[in-house]
Amino acid sequence: MPNIKQELPESLDAYYLHDGNIELPTDRGWKYLNITEQTDCPNTTYPMRQRFGRLLSHRWFPDADWTIYLDQKWYLHKDFFTTMVRYIEENPTHHFVVPKHSETRSLWEELAFPFMTGYFTFDYAAKVLKKLKELRCHPEDFTSTLTCLLIRKNTPIVNAANERWYSLLNLTYDFSVRDQLLLPYSGAPLTLFPDFDNFINSVGIMYYPETSRTPGQKEMDRLGELKKVYEDTFST
DSSP: OOOOTTTOOTTOOOEEEEOSOSOOOSSSSOEEEEGGGSTTOOOSOHHHHHHHHHHOHHHHOTTOSEEEEEOTTEEEOHHHHHHHHHHHHHOTTOOEEEEBOTTOOOHHHHHHHHHHTTSSOHHHHHHHHHHHHHTTOOGGGOOOBOOSEEEEEOOHHHHHHHHHHHHHHHHHOSSSOOGGGTGGGTTOOEEEETTHHHHHHHHEEEOSOOOOOOOOHHHHHHHHHHHHHHHHHTOO
């Protein structure tokens, strides 16, 4: 757990959301919030619990004007916090800010990624596709984003989008999760944060790398089959 006492501006409070399964050191600038104390916290898988914390910022901080969520994979420089404050001050009408994916993926490409890297099995990916169709999550309405950073203003529209996003998540997944597949269909008034990769590399150091693996022959052999399922799903 990094010590951020020197980095944190006075205008911000820093909370570490957790599920009670980690050691919580004191006197490092953090306050702690155990999301499992909420009666509706999912107890199925860690990815579902993690999204419970990530998506529903307005529940944890109802009195905050703004919330800034960042994945726990970075050590942050002071510039991160000051840049976030400056961004909000300079863009007060950007109420739901999320980074644009550097690869500008389509809905198909965003779905294929967790399949190719082992997060989704073939059957699970096909099930997710069926759900997306049932929920009217059409490919032409998809926007490619990263959800590791979320800057949100507490407004009724944003809070409703958070709840819709979480509802879609629960309707679509029961194990592994790809929340950026669903964000564009939440009704969130999205603003895309520019050039996120260069920004985060300038103000932070990644210390918790992605755990996805290189695609195996099994996934490569079935990718075309999954693409056919995708095309058939959205052809009508």
